[in-house]
Amino acid sequence: MKLNYQPALLFTALTALTFTACKPGKVSQATDEDAAKKVYVAPGKYDELYMFASGGFSGQVASYGIPSGRMLKVIPVFSQNAENGYGYSEETKPMLNTSHGFVPWDDTHHPELSKTNGEDDGRWLFINANNTPRIARLNLATFKTDEILELPNVGGNHASPFCTENTEYVVGNTRFSIPLDAAKNVSIADYKKQFKGAATFIKVDKNSGKMNIAFQLVIPGFNYDLAHAGKGPSHDWIFFTCYNTEQANTLLEVNASQRDKDFIMAVNWKKAEELIGQGKGSKVPAKYAHNVWDEKTHSASSTMMNEVTMLDVQKYPGLIYYIPCPKSPHGVDVEPNGELFVASGKLAAVIPVFSFKKMLKAIEGKQYDGDFDGIPVLKYNAVLEGEVEKPGLGPLHTEFDGQGYAYTSMFVSSEIVKWKIATREIIDRIPTYYSIGHLSVPGGDSRKPYGKYVIALNKITKDRYLPTGPELTQSAQLIDITGNKMKLLLDFPTIGEPHYAQTIPAEKIQKNSVKFFKLEENNHTYATKAEKDARVIRKGNRVDIYMTAIRSHLAPDNIEGIKMGDEVYFHVTNLEQDWDVPHGFAVKGSNNAELLIMPGETATLKWNPDRSGIFPFYCTDFCSALHQEMSGYVRVSDQGSTIPISYKIGDNPLAKK
Numbered sequence: 001m002k003l004n005y006q007p008a009l010l011f012t013a014l015t016a017l018t019f020t021a022c023k024p025g026k027v028s029q030a031t032d033e034d035a036a037k038k039v040y041v042a043p044g045k046y047d048e049l050y051m052f053a054s055g056g057f058s059g060q061v062a063s064y065g066i067p068s069g070r071m072l073k074v075i076p077v078f079s080q081n082a083e084n085g086y087g088y089s090e091e092t093k094p095m096l097n098t099s100h101g102f103v104p105w106d107d108t109h110h111p112e113l114s115k116t117n118g119e120d121d122g123r124w125l126f127i128n129a130n131n132t133p134r135i136a137r138l139n140l141a142t143f144k145t146d147e148i149l150e151l152p153n154v155g156g157n158h159a160s161p162f163c164t165e166n167t168e169y170v171v172g173n174t175r176f177s178i179p180l181d182a183a184k185n186v187s188i189a190d191y192k193k194q195f196k197g198a199a200t201f202i203k204v205d206k207n208s209g210k211m212n213i214a215f216q217l218v219i220p221g222f223n224y225d226l227a228h229a230g231k232g233p234s235h236d237w238i239f240f241t242c243y244n245t246e247q248a249n250t251l252l253e254v255n256a257s258q259r260d261k262d263f264i265m266a267v268n269w270k271k272a273e274e275l276i277g278q279g280k281g282s283k284v285p286a287k288y289a290h291n292v293w294d295e296k297t298h299s300a301s302s303t304m305m306n307e308v309t310m311l312d313v314q315k316y317p318g319l320i321y322y323i324p325c326p327k328s329p330h331g332v333d334v335e336p337n338g339e340l341f342v343a344s345g346k347l348a349a350v351i352p353v354f355s356f357k358k359m360l361k362a363i364e365g366k367q368y369d370g371d372f373d374g375i376p377v378l379k380y381n382a383v384l385e386g387e388v389e390k391p392g393l394g395p396l397h398t399e400f401d402g403q404g405y406a407y408t409s410m411f412v413s414s415e416i417v418k419w420k421i422a423t424r425e426i427i428d429r430i431p432t433y434y435s436i437g438h439l440s441v442p443g444g445d446s447r448k449p450y451g452k453y454v455i456a457l458n459k460i461t462k463d464r465y466l467p468t469g470p471e472l473t474q475s476a477q478l479i480d481i482t483g484n485k486m487k488l489l490l491d492f493p494t495i496g497e498p499h500y501a502q503t504i505p506a507e508k509i510q511k512n513s514v515k516f517f518k519l520e521e522n523n524h525t526y527a528t529k530a531e532k533d534a535r536v537i538r539k540g541n542r543v544d545i546y547m548t549a550i551r552s553h554l555a556p557d558n559i560e561g562i563k564m565g566d567e568v569y570f571h572v573t574n575l576e577q578d579w580d581v582p583h584g585f586a587v588k589g590s591n592n593a594e595l596l597i598m599p600g601e602t603a604t605l606k607w608n609p610d611r612s613g614i615f616p617f618y619c620t621d622f623c624s625a626l627h628q629e630m631s632g633y634v635r636v637s638d639q640g641s642t643i644p645i646s647y648k649i650g651d652n653p654l655a656k657k
């Protein structure tokens with residue numbers, strides 16, 4: 001019993017350190033004039049890089065300019081966003097559909113830029129939903145969420161999403177193993193027998209980016225935490241960290257920290273792909289939503305899928321191998337040329353660096369240390385290149401600068417440690433405030449890191465900012481890595497918890513940025529392409545209002561004939577063909593968010609008037625000198641009223657029907 005609780009005590013002690021030892025007094029490390037110059041982006045000038053950070057429990061992604069740390073835009077993904085009507089408008093609601101119905105929130109952790117030849121190509125950004133397992137694809141030309149794919153058979157989609165070298169696949173894995181969907185109702189006590197992991201391989205279309213689940217690998221029921229695909233020589237492989245190889249189902253804090261080593265799971269995805277190609281997978285019933293945004297109809301559609309191809313790895317030797325890894329590994333990261341991979345054990349005293357070459361040799365020579373459920377466990381020493389000794393406490397994640405150095409975040413000792421990949425010697429360390437999680441070097445997980453900065457993504461800010469009640473802002477810190485010593489340049493606030501971020505040179509995105517949507521390409525069913533076509537149509541108790549918005553009026557702006565019990569749809573088309581001129585739309589008493597309609601786009605607000613009377617509506621985005629005039633009235637009459645539908649704007653003739 002006593003023995004059992006030792007790991008817990010150790011962990012508690014480590015956790016306690018977080019709040020004591022690593023908290024330096026006051027705001028030390030004041031940045032100097034030189035630092036100020038390095039982060040100063042003069043008014044009207046652009047930042048050098050875009051950073052995309054997850055919003056954690058906000059469910060969104062936010063983009064920032066680096067080095068200034070200025071927030072540029074929140075991109076709504078898994079959570080409704082009243083600011084622009086995402087998840088409230090009729091067009092965007094299907095994006096949040098799942099096999100559980102409408103799910104308006106999630107927890108995002110890992111933004112992943114699409115890659116070509118192992119380099120960030122600036123086309124798409126993938127991000128995971130942890131709670132109701134999903135992966136989203138964001139379009140970096142429009143900064144909109146283009147697609148959301150639910151993952152069946154998975155609980156807690158944390159080891160996700162990670163791209164293979166050419167974005168052939170985006171991969172996600174389960175954090176909380178569960179009985180596969182087909183087995184669902186079993187006792188929790190049957191964990192070891194009934195709970196399984198499912199590693200999902202999503203095929204990504206080269207041109208459109210469209211995602212489809214190619215297959216799921218059925219793997220032992222552990223907690224899979226993170227992953228990274230190989231590159232160069234290790235192109236065909238992907239590595240996952242696993243903890244809770246004890247397969248505990250209660251008090252994991254203690255029971256999942258028993259073994260001295262957990263595993264890295266090395267998966268030969270090329271081989272899995274071949275087996276699937278040979279028809280070795282089996283089609284299994286599964287229910288999951290696939291939601292796609294159509295840029296031409298400015299609308300999302302949701303399709304419920306009903307089957308998935310699964311491959312049981314135990315039946316196919318050579319598909320996966322386990323590599324022992326010190327205690328409860330968190331991140332696994334592959335260096336730029338794809339030969340070495342680094343794992344970070346949250347409770348480990350060293351950082352192991354493994355060699356891909358040695359791994360292949362160990363496989364060839366069958367240097368096994370037994371097996372787990374028939375899956376070979378390779379000998380630790382046979383795969384190990386070496387260990388980084390005394391790196392600090394609580395290593396979590398490692399990124400690379402392309403100059404031969406690695407940077408590892410230390411959660412417990414709140415610091416970034418820089419070490420030399422070739423010799424594994426520690427070169428430098430810098431404190432972070434406080435409790436760093438991930439870190440981000442621009443291109444730091446790619447074949448060609450951009451280097452120059454490392455960004456610390458922190459968990460707690462305590463005394464770093466003006467107090468804002470019990471909860472303080474979340475934050476990131478920008479650190480210069482161009483010199484021998486790392487140098488803190490800037491603290492800047494973030495939305496939600498910025499677990500991870502990826503950072504990319506601005507030019508890779510800037511040049512493709514869409515300025516407005518072409519009106520002539522708008523294929524929305526309820527689009528109104530000219531003001532003269534604006535109209536109101538009643539069908540039974542459904543009323544469709546075809547409305548246009550252009551500086552500075554909404555047409556029609558006087559509407560009568562709506563009755564209590566009607567279901568009213570405002571379909572507002574923004575007729576502007578100019579950059580950065582959205583119009584907004586809101587109506588008094590609406591139990592909904594506003595619409596924010598981009599130039600050339602159509603969006604729909606559904607309204608069930610709750611009383612009769614006169615209701616003002618207006619444009620919510622200050623769009624011109626006469627924005628305050630951009631408004632109108634809609635009259636709602638009692639149910640039995642005989643007032644006919646009528647609509648107008650000034651003396652302009654509107655379409656008659």
Ligand code: K7E
Binds near residue numbers: 397
């Ligand atoms: Cu380390 Cu969810 Cu990637 Cu947070 S995770 S730190």
Ligand code: CUA
Binds near residue numbers: 552
């Ligand atoms: Cu349109 Cu204000």
